[in-house]
Amino acid sequence: MDFKIFEKFPFSYDIETLDKELHLRGNEAMLDMLEPIYEMVEQIARPKAIYFQAEATEKTDESVKINGVPFESQLLRGYVEQGEPVFPYIVTVGTELDDYSKTLKDSMDLFMIDEIMNLLVNTGKVFVADAVKEELCWPMVQDYVPGNGEEWSTVEQKRLFDMFAGETTKIGVTLGDNYFVLPGRSTIGILSQKR
Numbered sequence: 001m002d003f004k005i006f007e008k009f010p011f012s013y014d015i016e017t018l019d020k021e022l023h024l025r026g027n028e029a030m031l032d033m034l035e036p037i038y039e040m041v042e043q044i045a046r047p048k049a050i051y052f053q054a055e056a057t058e059k060t061d062e063s064v065k066i067n068g069v070p071f072e073s074q075l076l077r078g079y080v081e082q083g084e085p086v087f088p089y090i091v092t093v094g095t096e097l098d099d100y101s102k103t104l105k106d107s108m109d110l111f112m113i114d115e116i117m118n119l120l121v122n123t124g125k126v127f128v129a130d131a132v133k134e135e136l137c138w139p140m141v142q143d144y145v146p147g148n149g150e151e152w153s154t155v156e157q158k159r160l161f162d163m164f165a166g167e168t169t170k171i172g173v174t175l176g177d178n179y180f181v182l183p184g185r186s187t188i189g190i191l192s193q194k195r
Contacts, residue, residue, distance in 0.1 A: 003167045006049045008094075009127045011120060013038070022115045030108070037104075037112050045097045047120045048171035049128050050164065051089035051191075053135075056080040066190065069159050073152055076144045080192045087132050087191040088163055090181065091124035093117045095172040098183035117185035125187065132191050140194035145187060154179040160188055 013021070015031065018038060024030040058065040064077040066086055071077075080086060097120070101113045129141045146152035146160065158179045161168070168174065176182040 001052045001054075001165070003050055003052045003164070004131070005167070005170050006127070007171070008046045009049050009124055011045070011047060011123045013119065018116070018119075021119050022112060033108055034112050037109060038116065040100065041097065041113075041116055044100055045120065046094040047092065047097070047124055048094050048173075049089065049091045049124050050167060050171050050173075051087050051128050051132065052164075054086050054088055054163070054190075056082055056084045056086055056192075058082060067163065069163060071152075071156055071159070071190075073144060073146075073156075076190060076192070079142050079144075079194070084192065085136065087128075088160060088189075089125075089128045089191060090161075090164065090168060090171065090173055090186060090188045091121055091128060092171055092173050092181070092183055092186035093120045095183055098185065114185075121185050121187055125189075129191060136193070138193045141191045142194040143189055143191055145189040157181075157188065160190070 018034060019026060019031060054067045056064055056066060057068050059077060059082045063070045063072045064080055097117060101117065104110050104113055125143065129143065132138065132141055146157040158175060161175050161181065173186055174182050181188050
């Protein structure tokens with residue numbers, strides 16, 4: 001498989017965007033606290049992503065197989081047809097930012113870094129979706145994330161993770177207890193064409 005790996009996908013947020021995304025409502029004291037945290041984020045953050053092209057190899061009333069691996073997601077099954085390409089992906093804030101967040105003690109600092117990390121993961125998801133759209137000339141993509149909006153078993157999350165065949169070490173991502181993707185601000189999913 002041809003894995004596309006990005007060891008630092010681009011990101012840049014101005015203070016107005018951060019103010020809006022963190023719901024600070026222009027509070028000067030909060031913005032003053034945010035500034036040094038975001039400066040550190042700009043210096044050390046290495047948000048990463050990996051994806052590859054797969055195929056819906058079989059579709060039944062109960063499941064859809066991606067490269068022969070079964071998934072029982074009703075949403076995924078409803079949107080893809082047998083033989084169509086799909087793109088498993090992982091996006092992470094990276095171990096660098098995760099380690100930095102663990103050094104913070106103040107509750108407001110922790111809130112801010114947490115929200116910035118969420119913003120980075122969302123930026124990464126858009127980055128990967130845009131890359132897939134460009135690669136296949138798709139106008140829109142559909143995003144399926146295990147456990148988001150429907151019940152996906154942890155076994156299926158592990159199956160999806162295992163499809164990356166150890167390439168996840170290149171972006172510092174592992175599976176922790178209950179098959180959660182680590183570092184904590186990471187996400188795994190599958191992109192397909194949206195109709």
